Amino acid sequence: MSYRIYLQIPNGSAFERTETGSRSIAESVFRAFLERDELQNMEVSLHMMYQRTALAVHYFDAAPGTANNWQGRVEQIAWPQGGGKVGRPTELEGGARHNVYLDAVSIARARKLGQGNISEGIRIALSRV
Known part of the structure; x- marks a missing residue:
């Protein structure tokens, strides 16, 4: 699986984890978490990882419009090139x-x-x- 979306509390414990190889599923799960009213203003963070790289980290107690608040900005996520394909990259002609x-x-x-x-x-x- 290449995408991992999960909630995390300040002590580092993760819960409600979703793993998928699909970018569209990852995006819809991330959006669904953002819409959960019960998490607003709580010390909980939402993480979306691709392989071991963070694509987006949202803090539910962050002020709207700040870098750590992804509500209304999901379209700005820098998705990995190749649609999230896992494995060896394609060969480049003359590459080494x-x-x-x-x-x-x-x-x-x-x-x-x-x-x-x-x-x-x-x-x-x-x-x-």
Whole structure:
């Protein structure tokens, strides 16, 4: 399963977990959790993960319009490229595997540029030079 959506309390305990390989199911589950009135203003967070990367973390006690409040902003989620396919990436013509060592800021920038794919983000950044 590639997507995991769950609620979490401040001590780190997770509950009401859903795992799916479908982006559309993941999105609908995330939206359904956001609409739960009984969670509003509680110290509970809603997490949507793709593989081991957080796509969105919503805090039910966060003020509307802030970065930690996803109500009304689900369309802004940076979904992984390829519709959430799991497995080895496609081969690039003339491509070769190389290991690189990056700092956390560079990793975050590459992931954002590549819509969740660090290698693609690096290729995009290099094409701009």
